[in-house]
Amino acid sequence: MNALLDALLQPLSYAFMQRGLVAAVLVGIVCAVVGTYVVLRGMAFFGDALAHAILPGVALGYLVSGGAREPLFWWALGASIVSALGIGAIARKAQIKEDTAIGIIFAGMFALGIALISSVRSYAVDLSHFLFGDVLAVSLRDLGIIVVFGGLVILVVFGLYKEFLTLSFDPVLATTLRMPVGLLNNLLLVLIAVTIAVSLQTVGVALMVAMLVTPAATAFLLTKRLPYMMALGAALASLAGVVGLYLSYYLSIASGAAIVLTSTAIFALAWTGRALVQSRQQHDPAGA
Amino acid sequence: MYPHTSHVHNQPILDVHELNVRYNGHSVLQEITFHLHAGEQVAVVGPNGAGKSTLFKVIAGVLSPSSGQVNVFGSGPVGHVCIAYIPQRSQVDWHFPVTVADVVMMGRSAKLRPLTWPSKQDWKLVHEALATVEMSDLAGRQISQLSGGQQQRMFIARSLAQEAELMLMDEPLAGLDTPAQESLLALLNRLQQKNVTVMVATHDLEQAARYFDRVLLLNRHMVGFGPAGQVLQPEKLMLAYGGRLHMVETEGGLLALDDNCCDGSVDPT
Numbered sequence: 001m002n003a004l005l006d007a008l009l010q011p012l013s014y015a016f017m018q019r020g021l022v023a024a025v026l027v028g029i030v031c032a033v034v035g036t037y038v039v040l041r042g043m044a045f046f047g048d049a050l051a052h053a054i055l056p057g058v059a060l061g062y063l064v065s066g067g068a069r070e071p072l073f074w075w076a077l078g079a080s081i082v083s084a085l086g087i088g089a090i091a092r093k094a095q096i097k098e099d100t101a102i103g104i105i106f107a108g109m110f111a112l113g114i115a116l117i118s119s120v121r122s123y124a125v126d127l128s129h130f131l132f133g134d135v136l137a138v139s140l141r142d143l144g145i146i147v148v149f150g151g152l153v154i155l156v157v158f159g160l161y162k163e164f165l166t167l168s169f170d171p172v173l174a175t176t177l178r179m180p181v182g183l184l185n186n187l188l189l190v191l192i193a194v195t196i197a198v199s200l201q202t203v204g205v206a207l208m209v210a211m212l213v214t215p216a217a218t219a220f221l222l223t224k225r226l227p228y229m230m231a232l233g234a235a236l237a238s239l240a241g242v243v244g245l246y247l248s249y250y251l252s253i254a255s256g257a258a259i260v261l262t263s264t265a266i267f268a269l270a271w272t273g274r275a276l277v278q279s280r281q282q283h284d285p286a287g288a
Numbered sequence: 289m290y291p292h293t294s295h296v297h298n299q300p301i302l303d304v305h306e307l308n309v310r311y312n313g314h315s316v317l318q319e320i321t322f323h324l325h326a327g328e329q330v331a332v333v334g335p336n337g338a339g340k341s342t343l344f345k346v347i348a349g350v351l352s353p354s355s356g357q358v359n360v361f362g363s364g365p366v367g368h369v370c371i372a373y374i375p376q377r378s379q380v381d382w383h384f385p386v387t388v389a390d391v392v393m394m395g396r397s398a399k400l401r402p403l404t405w406p407s408k409q410d411w412k413l414v415h416e417a418l419a420t421v422e423m424s425d426l427a428g429r430q431i432s433q434l435s436g437g438q439q440q441r442m443f444i445a446r447s448l449a450q451e452a453e454l455m456l457m458d459e460p461l462a463g464l465d466t467p468a469q470e471s472l473l474a475l476l477n478r479l480q481q482k483n484v485t486v487m488v489a490t491h492d493l494e495q496a497a498r499y500f501d502r503v504l505l506l507n508r509h510m511v512g513f514g515p516a517g518q519v520l521q522p523e524k525l526m527l528a529y530g531g532r533l534h535m536v537e538t539e540g541g542l543l544a545l546d547d548n549c550c551d552g553s554v555d556p557t
Contacts, residue, residue: 040381040384040385159403160402160403161405162393162394162397162400162405162406163397163402165386165390165394166394166397168384169381169384169386169391169394170375170380170394172345172348172350172373172375173373173394173395173446175348175349175350176348176349176350176369176371176372176373177369177395177397177398177450178366178367178368178369178398179397220385223385224385224387224430225385225386225387225390225430226385226386226390228385229385
């Protein structure tokens with residue numbers, strides 16, 4: 001028992017682990033709450049594309065600031081919001097299918113980002129930092145940004161709960177209730193964009209979509225109402241953040257990957273458990 | 289409540305005038321003209337692709353007409369919150385994590401200001417609406433657990449919670465078994481007592497003739513509008529359905545059989 005407690009407490013003696021844990025939990029909560037709408041509206045590919053499309057913005061900020069990491073959040077935020085609204089507009093107006101349009105922009109922007117970063121000498125190290133994040137390098141200032149902007153995102157999601165719910169379930173109803181449908185759709189894109197910018201440091205560009213989708217999808221399997229789906233998704237994302245960081249510490253694997261793998265394992269468990277319960281119900285319809 | 293238009297009550301609840309809708313260069317609706325007074329119940333019949341869903345969406349202010357006018361109580365539909373469009377059941381994501389009461393409450397969100405949450409009064413109205421459609425005991429059920437008839441009645445409850453005065457129902461009877469259809473038709477009768485105006489898109493000519501005040505026969509243009517006896521005439525039906533409708537002479541009179549009745553396919557418009 002003492003050994004287990006030691007194993008849990010020992011990493012906490014490092015300030016970077018404390019900050020990392022707080023960051024992983026907070027980012028997990030924000031991603032899961034926003035991710036609920038990403039899952040329900042089938043926007044996983046959009047989220048993935050958006051995360052990749054901010055790379056040129058971040059790279060540009062990196063070049064302009066001469067390698068300093070402090071201003072990067074603002075570049076990520078700007079790039080993310082511009083890309084979100086841009087992808088949204090092009091997907092609506094393009095004569096080709098929406099996912100094709102998203103795919104073209106996403107790959108093009110991502111390539112531009114890689115091209116920009118490759119002009120710097122420490123190319124490989126810097127690129128991997130943006131691609132995979134490093135939750136253990138989170139500073140107190142980063143935590144402050146996560147709290148303020150993540151908190152803002154959650155406040156908007158709760159303030160406009162009935163609007164986003166109605167719009168996502170039945171956009172025609174939202175229109176006949178004369179809600180500002182276009183504005184709300186764009187606002188949701190901006191919320192996803194801010195969430196991605198806030199999470200960049202923790203999981204990086206490449207694994208972002210897992211943070212948005214996996215805990216929310218797990219919660220979708222296990223709940224039947226939206227508020228519960230959000231709450232359970234946030235709880236599971238926090239759990240995955242904590243467990244993932246400990247795994248990362250003891251197994252010496254990349255933190256972002258460890259968090260996402262834990263989240264995926266939780267999803268697999270939930271999916272298997274649900275399938276077992278359902279097959280039992282089918283064999284025993286009386287539920288006895 | 290979001291900005292909306294107030295009603296001019298000496299105007300008809302719905303006035304459609306020379307309505308034309310073109311979509312991607314194709315004419316979907318041509319020269320539709322009719323008007324309805326409060327409390328009327330109209331069946332909209334016509335083959336698949338006749339433009340029934342499009343007509344409803346233009347009346348609801350969801351689609352814009354290419355030319356012509358839709359007026360609801362004297363002004364265009366876009367300002368009104370009194371119009372409810374009830375979707376075809378195949379268009380709904382039934383695995384969405386909401387209960388029956390959650391869906392009905394969505395109808396109330398028209399009456400709530402932005403950034404506010406439902407009050408006790410709103411929940412009371414939601415439960416009254418559920419009682420009207422005889423679904424009080426199912427309020428907490430996830431929507432994927434409902435039968436087809438219950439799904440349809442839930443949407444009517446949502447329209448009641450919205451305090452809709454004009455309900456546009458897209459194929460509500462399609463795919464329901466006979467008891468569910470009868471329960472829905474009885475509910476439409478109760479709506480008439482509440483002075484709710486109803487337009488129902490349907491494939492079933494016999495029900496259209498038996499249960500509705502008037503029939504609108506549609507195939508991109510308006511073939512006929514009026515009492516069933518005047519509209520559902522063989523020559524008009526042939527005009528609307530072409531070769532797809534079979535006429536059968538029986539002892540009781542002329543029987544019209546629609547080829548694509550109840551095939552479960554989705555209206556492409």
